[in-house]
Amino acid sequence: MTEEPDISLLRPYLLTAGRAQPIDQTLEIEAQVLTSRLGAASYSKLSYERLQIVSLCRNTMSVAEIAAMLGLHIGVARVLVADLVALGYVVVRRPGNHNSHDLDMIERVIRGLETIR
Template sequence: MSEQDPDVSLLRPYLLTSGRAQPVDHTLEIETQVVTSDQGAVARQRLTFEHRDIVELCRATMSVAEIAAKLGLHIGVARVLVADLAASGHVVLRRPGAALNQDLGMIERVIRGLEAIR
């Protein structure tokens, strides 16, 4: 199979999330800020591939959307992986207040920031 094989691109996200399409925390928003916990920093080398990449990346706080963009992951895959890491205590989630979700300026800044990452 070549790297351009469409079946490979469909299969990989399925493998990364153990077949799950939904995160264990259904309320995890893409703007949620993620930072590596002390436990995650200590366990980093024992984690598997993308989990390790997320823990390493989140030594500096960043959103779920930024994680997806920087690691080239589908946003749904990133949500599943981040939720798993939060459930295991490897990362800490900082959720925005309800008012931020309605702040059009903040949403536009997030979009511009994500576009700049590409």
């Protein structure tokens, strides 16, 4: 009897084309992602996972929240978001010192990370 490969292990590999690191390796999990005009106009051209991310990010959302909402490993979400940024489908607002005191953002990131567990 041969065992079938575990699809759940294969899926992340397929989603990222085997890449474990995003194009932008500095992309933080708390970075805020928002759909661009190009992304909103390109729904019909996007693969399923990319479409889900672009749709979710009509409202600003952190990379951690995206991972939690879509049930993706945080590394997979970082790779996909970085790809969408490079293609111009989403824009990212990077955390800075001014965000370090934004309690709402910190709480949303914590809730997103807790959901991943």
